[in-house]
Amino acid sequence: MKTVESDPAMLSVFDRPNEVRPCGGGRPHAPIGRDPNGWQPIQITMPRGETPADRSLSFTIGGGFARAEAxxxxxxLDLVAPLMRRTFRNIDLDGSPxxxxxxxxxxxxPESLKNQSADDRNRRLILDEASAAFPWELLDDRRPWISGDGVSAPAREPPAVRARMVRQLLQMRPPAKGPPSRGERRALVIGDPGAEPPEGFRRLPGAKAEADAIANLLQNDQQPYxxxxxxxxxxxxxxxxxxLFGQAWDIVHISAHGVVDSLLTGSDGTKRRMTGIVLGGGVVLGPPTLSKxxxxxSIVFVNCCNLGKIDEVAEDKARQESLEGRPEFAASVAVELIKLGARCVIVAGWEVDDDAANAFGVTFYAQMLQGATFGDATWRARRAAYDLKRKSNTWGAYQCYGDPDYRLRVVALDSPARISDHQFDAIFEAIEAAQRISGDLNIGLERDDTDQRIRVERIEEEAKSRKxxxxxxxxVALAEARAELGDLxxxxxxxxxxxxxxxxxFKVRAVEQLANLRARKAVREYRKASAETRDPATTVATINGELQRLQSLTEAVxxxxxxxxxxxxxxxxxxxVQASSPAADEALRRMADCYDQAVELAGNDPGYPWxxxxxxxxxxxxxxxxxxxxxxDQAVREQANSTLADKDDFWGLIRWADAQTTLAIxxxxxxxxxxAERIKVAYRRAWRHVGSPxxxxxxxEQLEFYEDIFSDGAPETATRxxxxxxxxxxxxxxxESEFPGVKAAG
Structure with a gap:
């Protein structure tokens, strides 16, 4: 529908539909298979290791539906770091084997992704601050012994040129600042700052030309900035x-020199290490300043040399810090902008070719102004840079962070021909979008609750407006997404x-989950209340009501x-909630009875109910x-003494930890x-295996149960x-302290 709406030629043939209505015999989904236009989420993290040998990259690869491959x-790093330095210096021309x-x-x-590389899928890389330091865009899958294209002249483009690739930074904290107001759209374009540059830094005529071209594009658009x-x-x-700090900008574009951990003379004449955008005159616009x-x-484009990386000496220093378990990529300008709350950030990872950089920037803004998504605009810009200068790696220098579906804000027009603001053409698209959010949250591909909550709210708003x-x-799909966010x-x-x-x-599952969430919410609110304001009678009545609902459903179906x-x-x-009452012991007996009955229906793997x-x-x-x-006693000890296998899935690892806690009792x-340390190891491994807040x-919640249940009992057991x-x-x-977002999820 959006293709029809945005194409005058198609509008001359087709009437503009308001929505797609399902009819008898229609299918709500296309045949099961990979959507060539969809985005495969790949989460890449580099957990802290106790020794250099412990450093590893953990991949969580979305496979569609509510599953992921870990x-x-x-x-x-001792082997990879020199290769990255060669990349930053533009050593080895494109096509070299x-x-x-x-x-x-x-x-x-990973081998599984290598095997899928020829599929040319659009990929969304969800990175932490350590894994973001790697030049993922430059990875080259053109292996001549497989493709048969010859050693020196590969016929195909690199993966990031053939298909779309965007980054997202894994952040648990909400954005520091809100977006611009809905008024006039404003853009600040800066090129080759004119103050005296530091010693050894040349003027940047290419940056000035780039700024002129982009300013011209933005102010001459149909809806000019x-x-x-x-x-x-x-x-x-x-x-x-x-x-920069006196106005609210929708777009900020900067073309200038950039430094990271470089020893420069400041405006006061003293030498010190600086990181940020070089404004000249001893002034460097660094991360602490940008946070203000x-x-x-909406868009920040920082086209500076070296801002997406660190220089050779600083890289060695940061690599050593990483080996000691303290990765320090957070000091980069790109990360600070993302933490600020910028919707889309583009930053060059190393020194770029002037002509290729101009092609990238102009193409990107031209596409965005024409209504393209961020994912599509960055891909076309990367292709433009590659086609212009294939013997340069500028096309791979741009690290593009943002929502691949983001579009520029459009100022409301009175014309009836304007494109619809609706996200969805039909209700089943809204259902699928909600299911995708809950699936991604459940398997840990999305850990930014704030962004996902905004997505759910947008679905809810449109669903209300469209009745x-x-x-x-x-x-039900919205309920599942809200439950995954902890919004009970x-x-x-x-x-x-x-x-x-x-x-x-949909009633049976809805009744089950409604009862479950009400009971959970009752305990959560009971625990949050102070000792003076707790109302155990009301809490017990709520839980009993949901228990009766489940019992009635069991009798019926x-x-x-x-x-x-x-x-x-x-x-x-x-x-x-009745730990100080004899009713608690009776409830524990009934708890055991229910789980015993569940074990009988669980087959060969009773697991959790057992x-x-x-x-x-x-x-x-x-x-x-x-x-x-x-x-x-013997059965619990056997379960607890089993080997903790790293290949286990999230719930398998948690089950092992639960056996340890039961053994402790x-x-x-x-x-x-x-x-406790053994259990913490299991929790850390579980988090890496598609864990989520x-x-x-x-x-x-299970640990809270133990805390509460042992708050009372026979007097002779008080000490234990x-x-x-x-x-x-x-x-x-x-x-709650080790894993971001867990405390907030409660």
């Missing part, structure tokens, strides 16, 4: 700062609407593993001061520091219960 490969790009492809790319252009003599440090921008621009809220499938109140509202709808097909486990969870929460039944009985024994049944001795929140509660509290504090 891979870990060694990050041999021994180019750094081909070697880095062999060293850094209010452009302020500062070039050469007009671009003094004082004038740049006055404009009044609003976060789609009566659709049970849409409300909003998720409950959506599930309630789905249950009340005329569509019975029969038992299932999920329904029985949810009932066990309700009994667990009843025990938790451990929860064991935990219930272990808590009963610890509270009363009695010994556990010998068979239970079963054994008579006080759990030790070493016991919401998944880890389930871990903290107190030590157990403190031990579990320490584990919970570790999870």
């Amino acid at each position: 891979r870990t490969i060694a990050a041999d 021994t180019s750094p790009g081909r070697t880095l492809f062999g060293l850094l790319w 209010g452009v302020t252009k500062l070039v050469e003599a007009a671009a003094t440090p004082e004038q740049i700062c006055k404009q 921008l009044p609003v976060s621009p 789609w809220y009566g659709s049970a499938p849409l409300r 109140s909003e998720a409950i509202d959506h599930y309630m609407a789905a249950v009340a709808s005329a569509d019975a097909g 029969g038992p299932s593993l999920e329904r029985l486990s949810l009932q066990g969870g309700c009994w667990k929460r009843l025990a938790q 451990l929860m039944a064991c935990a219930a009985r272990a808590c009963l024994a610890a509270r009363s001061g009695t010994e556990c049944d010998s068979a239970l 079963v054994q008579q001795s006080t759990p030790s520091f070493e016991d 919401v998944k880890m929140r389930s871990v903290t 219960r107190k030590s157990l509660a403190a031990w579990f509290a320490e584990l919970r504090n570790f999870v």
